[in-house]
Amino acid sequence: MRFGLFIALAVTLLVPVVTGAQVISGLENVGGDTFTMSVGTPYPAPYSQVTVTLSSNSIPLTNATLSASVNGKQIYAGAATTFPVQLGAAGTATTVRATVTSQGSTYNQRLSIEPQDVTIIAEPVSSAPPLYPGKPSVPLQGNVRLVAIANLRNLNGIMANPSTDAYVWTVDGIEIDSSSGVGKSSIDIPSPLEYRESTVSVVVTDSTGNLIGGTSFSYTAVDPIVRVYENDPLLGIRYDHALSGSYSITGAEATLYAAPFSLPISNGAPTVQWFLDGSPAQTGNSVTLRPAGSGEGSAALSLTASGDNATNAAAGLSLIFGAKQNNLFGL
Numbered sequence: 001m002r003f004g005l006f007i008a009l010a011v012t013l014l015v016p017v018v019t020g021a022q023v024i025s026g027l028e029n030v031g032g033d034t035f036t037m038s039v040g041t042p043y044p045a046p047y048s049q050v051t052v053t054l055s056s057n058s059i060p061l062t063n064a065t066l067s068a069s070v071n072g073k074q075i076y077a078g079a080a081t082t083f084p085v086q087l088g089a090a091g092t093a094t095t096v097r098a099t100v101t102s103q104g105s106t107y108n109q110r111l112s113i114e115p116q117d118v119t120i121i122a123e124p125v126s127s128a129p130p131l132y133p134g135k136p137s138v139p140l141q142g143n144v145r146l147v148a149i150a151n152l153r154n155l156n157g158i159m160a161n162p163s164t165d166a167y168v169w170t171v172d173g174i175e176i177d178s179s180s181g182v183g184k185s186s187i188d189i190p191s192p193l194e195y196r197e198s199t200v201s202v203v204v205t206d207s208t209g210n211l212i213g214g215t216s217f218s219y220t221a222v223d224p225i226v227r228v229y230e231n232d233p234l235l236g237i238r239y240d241h242a243l244s245g246s247y248s249i250t251g252a253e254a255t256l257y258a259a260p261f262s263l264p265i266s267n268g269a270p271t272v273q274w275f276l277d278g279s280p281a282q283t284g285n286s287v288t289l290r291p292a293g294s295g296e297g298s299a300a301l302s303l304t305a306s307g308d309n310a311t312n313a314a315a316g317l318s319l320i321f322g323a324k325q326n327n328l329f330g331l
Helices: none
Strands: 038-039 051-056 065-070 072-078 083-086 094-102 105-113 119-122 143-151 167-172 188-192 197-205 212-220 225-232 248-249 254-261 271-276 279-283 284-293 297-306 312-321
Touching: 038 105, 065 083, 072 083, 083 094, 083 279, 094 279, 105 212, 119 197, 119 212, 119 254, 143 197, 167 188, 188 197, 212 225, 225 248, 225 312, 254 271, 254 297, 254 312
Parallel strands: 248 312
Antiparallel strands: 038 051, 051 083, 065 072, 065 094, 094 105, 119 143, 143 188, 167 197, 197 212, 225 254, 254 284, 271 279, 271 297, 297 312
């Protein structure tokens, strides 16, 4: 029994992925250096909760007491220890005042925190089916584009112009000078090696140098896969059910569609090669199978999807054709 095949190419669309982390504050310590206050992150996010930590080299904090207030309202009184502070909107100042009493002496300190909003959007340069509702994954041996969206605001709520902001990009601890500078809100970087993780951070400063924010983004590359779907003449490609194992051809013909996921597309869409019983048959995302002759039979259908480098993914099906199909009444 022989099969006739034909092919229809599909267009691969890239769907951007939004990821979040946020951003910076201006910190100010006054009242001497008897003790200091600090927060755990240099770039607190708007509306986030930070933990304020006390430290001192001159007074014993373990035996001291603490009174802390935020924007004039007392939030803590007790032993000198860490305490949480809730922040407000981007550019809104949160003033923390702390009074430490130790061995009969009182010490004061103030910390002003102005969170700023910066978000990194990841756009992996990888394959996904047309109109795919999910997000593309970072491809092995491929590239990913990261875009920083900065919302730096002053105390009056006025937003800085992102095109005049200065961006400093760092990849795995190394500052990337060629991708940093005024208006350079995006960076294109290679995918990390398999089983490795990369961390990208960006610090954004407005044109006055008074507003600063930053965030970081960690990611790994994923193995590419290719899924096979039935292309129904009435319903279209049945993305709700990926085929695996065996597939029965019940009519005069059947059209299948291969969707490569997470293959690099820097130099164009992935190529798909179909094989029938191990022999090359057709290329392209779609293949139509037509049983010829009479009687029952089976065949092995396989395919390989290849990116613009050595990366590839494979899948296979066992085809069954010519078998009698019972109708609704079992006839």
